Amino acid sequence: MAKEDRKHWGKMVGSPVIRVQRLGSYRTIITENGKWMVKEIHSLDRSKWWINVDQEMRKRGYRWMPRIVSDHDRWILTHWIEGRKADYRNKRDAEDCIRMLALFHRLGQKLPVHWQGREADLFHQRLTRRLKKFHTVVMEREDVSGKAGEILKKYGPSLYVQGLHVLHQLEDVGLAKYTAAARAERKVAHRDLANHNWVVDKRSVPWLIDFETASYDCQLGDLWQFLARVMSENKWDVHFWYRLLKMYDAIHPLTKYEKEVLRLLFAFPNEFYREMIGVVTMKSGYKPEYTLPYIKQLVGTFPQWRHFLRTVAKW
Template structure:
């Protein structure tokens, strides 16, 4: 395996360290991250994603692209697996506890969206994602089914269920299709998992890593996910959302349709849905009441700013 990697990528591998989900490697080209992917479907996706990240890098955005083999492929195939190498970006993961880190994360996400990664790619089709409204409708349905297992808490669920239902109805309107069409034509690559552990803090700025879920989506959805992570980790505080949206728009302003989508998403009680959704999968009642009470409190605080 090592010999195949060295031959394919034209590097000497000096040392390797098994990490939680990846393998760190010290090579003649510097520190690298090795990942394995399974399934033949991933070939086209990795090729499309490699093209997109190359375009993002050329646009001046700090990301770790896939190294290419002498044959121009972003992977080495071996025994049913596809193996990729990416440069190791130095720094630490964001905590998003400070305003500076939250602003940097929003700016980094906007810089990613501003790079026209899919405009000239012939493979962008392989990075298209399902309709946004379907994802949130599905999560609402699964959460609702989970509440049937805990009748004593169902009464508190009803107002959140109605808010989520109204949000899904808004997402099914034409503004979603217009925004998606505009963002895809522009070529905005969305990260689709902008969690703190997928940002690296570098000398006052932030860089995105781990594009496994990336695709061509509505960029307001990426921003919404980032706002949710900030809410989940910090609790609500005055200006939490508006400051991050402003930091994003200083780099790449939202159009009117993306603004409508963001507004609809901000009424979707993701934290409460998440707790019920997770309970439905695990059946763990021990922490449900405490976690649900906290999520409900944060969602009510979110509404204070959304109304402004």
């Protein structure tokens, strides 16, 4: 780290840097104006887009995102929110997060910020890509050893067929057209609602962080991703699911069409796909000692999941 960088960061936040710390592949800096995370800008177009979206969202009243400063060249600094990551098993956390997500979605529509540069894949395209990757893993299942191979051989083929069926249903109801319209209407979606992308502060208020994957896309994908993870952690408690949807709907009402799409999406076993692809391909962040117990947990809730699907089929 050059002394010039340290001095430059201090100038960006309006206070000299007291200390620099490592946090994985990133750095944090301590200043009189608080703690900040330092990241290099990999796409200037994307960085400019998000800074403008952030400013517009704050004008509209959404402020539960870390403050950001940028030199519009090499560095982007994000103010550090003190707190803990959200616990999706904690129903209070899930309820607070879904209210915040609904507000983020309600305010994040028809934004006057135009996207520049290469556009990211839309939601329906990402679903298709995920299924294709899982199909590759399933076709190589005989070469996968250990517990991962055992689980993949037992559940992989049938879950692949199920996912393919869901994609056909989504195609029939026009998901591609719906997601394209969401982009045209400049609806912002976070697109990575893992629990570690919420920070719950000391007042129990959830803050949404890490917008590296955000884009104009189908906001329903955010809601599904969030609910699928929460439901998996809560053994597919259908009563809790209804309560969470009611909370979201009170702030950002869903149309009849959106409810039908959401119902179909829950039959797409995305969590299992993602974790199994990660552990089999030895993807970074998917260490077997952590990922396999979670896959076993998912498999253990399959009976509750299938009961859930039968119940919401009447929704």
